[in-house]
Amino acid sequence: MASRESGRQKDASSRRILDESARRRRARKALEALEQDNFHDDPHANLVMSKKAPKFEESLDGSRNKDRKRRTRSSEYFKQRFRKTFTILLEEEQALYPDGPNYLTVQAPSSKRPERRLCAVCGFPAPYTCIPCGSRYCSTKCLSTHEDTRCLKWTA
Amino acid sequence: MANVFILDNGAYTIKAGFSNQNEPRIMPNAIMKAKSERRRPFIADQIEDCRDASGLFYILPFQKGYLVNWDIQKTVWDYVFGKDVFNVNHSNTTMIVTEPYLNFTSTQEALSEIFFEEYEVDALLRINAGDLSVHKYHRDRPRELCCLLVESGFSFTHIVPYIQGKKQKDAILRVDVGGKVLTNHLKELISYRQLNVMDETYVINQVKEDVCFVSLDYNTDMRTARDGKQANHILRDYVLPDFTTIKRGYVRPLEESTGKSTAGEQLIRLNNERFAIPELLFHPSDVGIQEMGITEAIVHSINKCPEETRPHLYRNILLTGGNCNFPMFKDRVFKDVQSMAPDEFDVNVTLAKNPSTYCWRGGAAISRSAHFPEMLVTKKEWEEDGFNICQERFSV
Ligand SMILES: [Zn+2]
Ligand SMILES: [Zn+2]
Numbered sequence: 001m002a003s004r005e006s007g008r009q010k011d012a013s014s015r016r017i018l019d020e021s022a023r024r025r026r027a028r029k030a031l032e033a034l035e036q037d038n039f040h041d042d043p044h045a046n047l048v049m050s051k052k053a054p055k056f057e058e059s060l061d062g063s064r065n066k067d068r069k070r071r072t073r074s075s076e077y078f079k080q081r082f083r084k085t086f087t088i089l090l091e092e093e094q095a096l097y098p099d100g101p102n103y104l105t106v107q108a109p110s111s112k113r114p115e116r117r118l119c120a121v122c123g124f125p126a127p128y129t130c131i132p133c134g135s136r137y138c139s140t141k142c143l144s145t146h147e148d149t150r151c152l153k154w155t156a
Numbered sequence: 157m158a159n160v161f162i163l164d165n166g167a168y169t170i171k172a173g174f175s176n177q178n179e180p181r182i183m184p185n186a187i188m189k190a191k192s193e194r195r196r197p198f199i200a201d202q203i204e205d206c207r208d209a210s211g212l213f214y215i216l217p218f219q220k221g222y223l224v225n226w227d228i229q230k231t232v233w234d235y236v237f238g239k240d241v242f243n244v245n246h247s248n249t250t251m252i253v254t255e256p257y258l259n260f261t262s263t264q265e266a267l268s269e270i271f272f273e274e275y276e277v278d279a280l281l282r283i284n285a286g287d288l289s290v291h292k293y294h295r296d297r298p299r300e301l302c303c304l305l306v307e308s309g310f311s312f313t314h315i316v317p318y319i320q321g322k323k324q325k326d327a328i329l330r331v332d333v334g335g336k337v338l339t340n341h342l343k344e345l346i347s348y349r350q351l352n353v354m355d356e357t358y359v360i361n362q363v364k365e366d367v368c369f370v371s372l373d374y375n376t377d378m379r380t381a382r383d384g385k386q387a388n389h390i391l392r393d394y395v396l397p398d399f400t401t402i403k404r405g406y407v408r409p410l411e412e413s414t415g416k417s418t419a420g421e422q423l424i425r426l427n428n429e430r431f432a433i434p435e436l437l438f439h440p441s442d443v444g445i446q447e448m449g450i451t452e453a454i455v456h457s458i459n460k461c462p463e464e465t466r467p468h469l470y471r472n473i474l475l476t477g478g479n480c481n482f483p484m485f486k487d488r489v490f491k492d493v494q495s496m497a498p499d500e501f502d503v504n505v506t507l508a509k510n511p512s513t514y515c516w517r518g519g520a521a522i523s524r525s526a527h528f529p530e531m532l533v534t535k536k537e538w539e540e541d542g543f544n545i546c547q548e549r550f551s552v
Contacts, residue, residue, distance in 0.1 A: 027444050030443070030444060031443075031444055031445065033340065033344065034337045034340045034341055034344075034443060034445075035220070035332075035336075035337070035340075036336075036340060037216050037218065037219050037220070037311075037336065082226045082262075082263075082266045083226075084224065084262060085224065086219050086220055086222060086224055089222065089224070089260040089262060089263065090260075092260065092261070092262060093258075093260050093261060096261055100326075101258060101325045101326055101328060102258055103258055103260075103330075106257070106258060106314075106328045106329055106330045107329075107330055107332070107447065108315075108329045108330060108331045108332075108447040108448040108452075108453045108456070109447070109448060109456070110441075110446040110447060110448065111439070111440070111441055111446075111447065111448045111449065111452055112448075112452070113439070113441075113452070115441045116439060116441070116442055118432075118442060121348075121349075122349070122428075123345065123428050123429065123432050124378060124381070124382050124428060125378060149348075
């Protein structure tokens with residue numbers, strides 16, 4: 001009884017299939033990673049620095065300089081004055097020039113060429129599609145690497 | 157006559173210098189921190205003092221190609237203008253500053269304010285980097301009427317037609333692939349296939365510059381790369397720097413690319429990555445970016461222009477920006493565009509000499525042109541009319 005139960009469970013999980021929205025989420029996450037500007041987390045965010053050494057924040061606002069007051073104020077001033085995220089800037093611009101041309105209107109339209117099918121593991125042309133997740137693969141070797149490393153193992 | 161200082165303020169590098177120099181200085185537009193020297197942030201070219209660039213962390217003033225982080229930017233500018241680098245005396249200096257296409261209005265306002273109020277420059281010209289490049293192009297070829305500019309930088313690639321020197325804003329196209337996406341993707345591929353280099357942006361960016369090339373025949377190159385050892389002339393070993401004995405990474409020549417380390421040095425192998433990475437510029441959909449590639453966008457953009465200008469645009473395609481340094485880039489653009497252009501049109505592609513600094517040299521050229529004084533906003537005009545006069549005179 002118990003063994004049949006677990007057997008059925010295992011069977012069900014091997015037939016698990018990522019739905020369309022999960023696939024889209026995954027694709028979006030991959031694109032965001034490619035878009036990253038600051039690349040990776042600050043490796044020293046938690047480091048305690050020596051007291052004698054100038055701290056990053058200090059040298060940023062110029063407190064080691066002689067004209068300390070003016071530069072400190074101006075740095076702070078500009079921070080306050082121009083504190084706008086990319087998203088806010090984009091919304092403002094859209095409101096100012098709804099008909100464009102603006103950032104959104106000049107984005108290149110999608111290509112008319114067929115999409116290439118490339119192996120998610122090795123990057124070579126890939127004739128097959130992984131049924132659970134929709135990735136492409138070129139060979140049984142790459143499929144098994146894909147299953148062991150990504151496929152349903154990614155939680156997106 | 158006041159000094160003219162040209163600041164080509166890129167999202168990844170600044171190209172800067174006085175107009176009487178031959179070439180600008182190029183430095184990162186960033187503050188960087190290294191694992192090896194935890195106590196010291198490196199501003200712009202101070203990174204040259206950093207002996208161990210492993211795990212180098214960038215703090216950039218730009219996001220998606222637009223200036224958002226003003227305190228970082230101000231820190232970098234203060235350093236560049238300061239006594240350690242150019243020692244700019246702003247009160248007798250005319251400043252040329254570049255901006256991305258269709259820069260946000262509030263950013264334009266902030267830029268004007270900073271240069272007039274904070275640095276107190278004598279006169280200002282805010283202009284698209286591409287306008288400077290096209291100015292230079294026409295100066296060298298006075299008989300040509302049009303120019304189709306391709307500017308491929310860190311954040312993205314813009315395709316911009318200019319007709320008699322005037323940019324056609326309605327025909328601008330942006331492809332969201334630039335050097336950043338290429339480096340990030342290479343980092344990801346190497347990390348998944350060979351060795352975790354996710355924290356090594358600086359090193360992998362060098363790998364990209366050292367080994368990548370643009371394919372002229374993608375399918376053949378794919379077959380070659382897949383082939384056995386003998387026929388594969390694409391495969392290369394790359395020796396990673398260890399920052400003690402090997403200060404900078406380098407490619408092994410084909411015959412030494414055995415996959416074996418001889419003295420404990422760390423190797424990565426580059427095969428189809430060598431051309432699959434730059435290929436994203438031509439096929440963004442390879443990584444799921446649903447946009448046209450550069451060459452398809454060139455044709456699309458030209459087709460948005462008046463019919464009588466199209467033969468002129470096909471004849472004057474100008475390539476600028478760091479990505480144009482990939483070997484075969486120009487040949488690929490020519491090959492693709494020619495295959496798509498109407499038969500009766502000649503296609504001519506010019507790769508800017510030193511594509512990263514071409515725009516800066518355009519700035520130097522424009523500062524010597526007869527019309528230059530009319531393009532500027534002076535300190536006096538700013539004091540009288542403020543941002544309005546900037547909006548009238550500058551067109552970004
Ligand atoms: Zn494969
Ligand atoms: Zn899968």
